[in-house]
Amino acid sequence: MLDRRAVVRTLLADRGDLVCVAGLGGTAWDVAAAGGHDLDLPLWGAMGAAAMVGLGIALAQPERPVLVVTGDGEQLMALGALATIAGAAPANLTVAVLDNERYGETGAQVTHTALGTDLAAVAAGCGIADARTVRDDAGVAELRDAVHARRGPCFAAVKISPDRPPLVLPPRDGALLARRLRAALGVE
């Protein structure tokens, strides 16, 4: 089973001008654990918003790769966003769902992906042509390259271990995170 921290480290390796939006909970901690970066937007709330925030950034910054890293529970709250992303068709947007089949922050209750929901099939059904399920290191490395290729939109369900690594927390102040990102993009 893939280790979530190793997956995120690989996806953010040699990131260049990559913008990364992280969904609340485990994936925000993963992005912080990877070192943190001015071009990261780790969310502490707004469950279900990560992919659409990524779409907004991708439309505003079409020359940059934009990666959304979020959890299966967070994405399950916003399956319709996958249809919206397919329709808008931003070439520079990748949504990577770290799927541990658990609501990790609330007691490890099973999510719908443990009950039969196939997120890559949902994304493909919504019209995202490059929709994949990643189960091994080679797949993670290919996904990292796809993020930078900007031939998307791309969706990946990355099946990870349900293990919970130690908390590494990003800044909590949303206004600070927003201005840090905008300044790094040169739009503040």
Next chain:
Amino acid sequence: MDGVIHPLLAEYGVRVIGHVPDAGHTALIQRCERDPAMQVVTLTTEEEGMALAAGAWLGGARSAILMQSSGVGNCCNLLGLPRILAGPLLLLVTMRGEWGEENPWQLPAGQAVPALLSTCGVLVHRADHADDVAPAVRSALGLAYASNARVAVLLGQRLLGAKAFEEAS
């Protein structure tokens, strides 16, 4: 009405339009779709628009989110997103469930809109007459994109005209 709103959005450099369509917004959506400087994104639910607007602003693009009043309630939780980011939000809401409404199912959500937006920290402008529209939209654009405020313009049913339900005879 739409002939007034689109030029104002263009004047203020709005580049991203998100919407769940409403009949009252039809002509505005068409004008925006014909504008090569604007990207129009069809949403599956109105709350997606709160996140789209936040992302667009983070990336340096101005947006406007269009919806019918029945969709405002869908946005409650994510109305906190632009607020916590201390960023702007511009909503253009076509009202139902008020002046002359003939579909009772529109009343509960429509009547809740002003209080709901206020509770969620969104400033509310109303336009109930044609002459109200341009000043209200211009004010909202200034509040959103000079003052980083969250603001909604409610385009009243008195302005739009109540939807007619005429059965085939």
